[in-house]
Amino acid sequence: MNEINNELKQILMLIFLDLDGTLINTVHPDWKPYKDGQKDYPVSQIPIFTGVKEFIASRKAKGDFLAIVSDSHPRYVNPISEMLGVEALSLTDKPNNKKILEFLDSRPQYKQMVAEGNCLMVGDTKLDIELGRRIGALTCWILPYLITKDIKDERDGIGDEMASKKMGPTFTVKTFAEIEEIIDFPLNNLYSIESSFAGGQSLKAIRFSDNKYKDGSYACIRCLARQEQGECDKYARADKYYLMSNPNRTDELLQKLANGISSFINQPAVQEQGWDYFTYLTDKASTVPTNKMKAIFDLVQTSIPKIELLKWNDNTQGSLRNRNLYNERKAFLEQFLTVSVPKEKVIDLFGGETEQLISIQEKNIIVLDDQLTTGATAWHVIHKLKEKGAKNILFIAMFQMVLAVNNNDVICPRCGKPMIMKIRRSDGHRFYSCTPPEYRGDGCGFIIDIQN
Numbered sequence: 548m549n550e551i552n553n554e555l556k557q558i559l560m561l562i563f564l565d566l567d568g569t570l571i572n573t574v575h576p577d578w579k580p581y582k583d584g585q586k587d588y589p590v591s592q593i594p595i596f597t598g599v600k601e602f603i604a605s606r607k608a609k610g611d612f613l614a615i616v617s618d619s620h621p622r623y624v625n626p627i628s629e630m631l632g633v634e635a636l637s638l639t640d641k642p643n644n645k646k647i648l649e650f651l652d653s654r655p656q657y658k659q660m661v662a663e664g665n666c667l668m669v670g671d672t673k674l675d676i677e678l679g680r681r682i683g684a685l686t687c688w689i690l691p692y693l694i695t696k697d698i699k700d701e702r703d704g705i706g707d708e709m710a711s712k713k714m715g716p717t718f719t720v721k722t723f724a725e726i727e728e729i730i731d732f733p734l735n736n737l738y739s740i741e742s743s744f745a746g747g748q749s750l751k752a753i754r755f756s757d758n759k760y761k762d763g764s765y766a767c768i769r770c771l772a773r774q775e776q777g778e779c780d781k782y783a784r785a786d787k788y789y790l791m792s793n794p795n796r797t798d799e800l801l802q803k804l805a806n807g808i809s810s811f812i813n814q815p816a817v818q819e820q821g822w823d824y825f826t827y828l829t830d831k832a833s834t835v836p837t838n839k840m841k842a843i844f845d846l847v848q849t850s851i852p853k854i855e856l857l858k859w860n861d862n863t864q865g866s867l868r869n870r871n872l873y874n875e876r877k878a879f880l881e882q883f884l885t886v887s888v889p890k891e892k893v894i895d896l897f898g899g900e901t902e903q904l905i906s907i908q909e910k911n912i913i914v915l916d917d918q919l920t921t922g923a924t925a926w927h928v929i930h931k932l933k934e935k936g937a938k939n940i941l942f943i944a945m946f947q948m949v950l951a952v953n954n955n956d957v958i959c960p961r962c963g964k965p966m967i968m969k970i971r972r973s974d975g976h977r978f979y980s981c982t983p984p985e986y987r988g989d990g991c992g993f994i995i996d997i998q999n
């Protein structure tokens with residue numbers, strides 16, 4: 548009987564909610580004096596976003612705990628939190644995690660929920676996402692308002708969609724109804740490769756870029772998992788990114804990567820765009836393991852014809868990885884990565900067999916690559932294919948490298964310096980490092996293993 552009860556018991560969540568721009572429509576600079584606590588605002592007239600009250604009521608009914616986390620002044624935050632019926636932290640100075648850690652220390656039950664991974668941070672800026680990552684929470688980036696010139700704020704990154712995406716939120720949504728769905732079914736709402744490794748199945752991708760051309764054609768870039776640096780939630784998959792390059796990688800790893808890709812490209816919304824070819828960035832002669840990409844590409848289940856269109860020159864020297872600047876990468880790509888159209892057998896007028904080059908003129912093409920960092924490779928490939936007459940292009944990177952987040956909370960027991968979370972490339976194992984000078988740190992080299 549106990550077992551059954553445990554199974555039926557729903558996992559309770561601790562939900563941290565940013566206030567301005569997330570729950571209420573107060574991103575305009577006119578709100579500043581109120582946020583700073585200089586003037587009172589009639590709380591009944593605060594513009595609450597659609598679905599917020601319903602969301603709060605529904606989550607409370609399901610037993611979840613909610614708290615506002617705001618940089619604004621308590622004189623402004625407290626009346627709103629009382630009206631909404633949730634707890635509140637104010638003057639938090641995001642992404643500083645001091646206030647939130649103090650808050651958790653005073654509520655052992657909440658602290659336990661964070662430790663068990665049952666905590667979600669919801670917000671509209673990169674600072675909310677960064678703070679969430681620093682405490683190991685799942686993060687949800689929401690944009691419930693229209694970005695206009697007068698609300699852009701460099702410092703807080705308000706209205707900077709790209710900055711928020713590069714911070715690597717676990718989920719991206721537009722409405723509170725979507726957050727409800729995420730909390731109830733998290734595994735099926737992760738990005739598709741992350742979901743594949745977590746035991747779910749998902750159609751979701753990080754929408755990195757969308758570009759429309761004058762002739763009506765388009766190119767989009769999508770990523771299917773996050774490759775984190777430093778602190779992040781448990782679903783980010785830098786470990787699998789490194790394991791992919793290990794010569795001893797398992798068939799299971801390759802299959803899970805391929806399953807994530809298949810699940811994304813086989814969904815109706817992608818299929819109905821009508822794709823002519825599925826291709827990938829072929830492996831360089833020097834790539835280890837050999838067939839690093841080909842093995843995964845071959846395992847992807849699709850009815851779209853697979854062809855090899857993109858080739859690294861045989862004399863490719865060095866690697867993109869050592870080139871960090873966009874322009875350096877671009878020059879490298881110009882020199883070594885080319886579109887090389889294969890031949891196909893056709894029947895000629897007299898019934899004989901002959902070979903001719905496949906035409907990609909007006910063709911819609913899906914391209915698979917392993918990793919997206921600056922986007923230089925993606926745009927180079929898109930540009931080259933468009934030059935050869937291709938129409939729509941969907942560029943899929945298995946992993947998106949997201950920004951590094953270090954919380955400086957773990958102190959080296961040997962020398963007292965803050966330690967950084969790292970991932971061992973050979974096996975994807977996580978550890979804290981007091982990084983020594985030979986790895987461009989100023990620490991003593993002490994290491995603390997993290998039990999995965």
Ligand SMILES: [Zn+2]
Binds near residue numbers: 960964981990991992
């Ligand atoms: Zn040390």
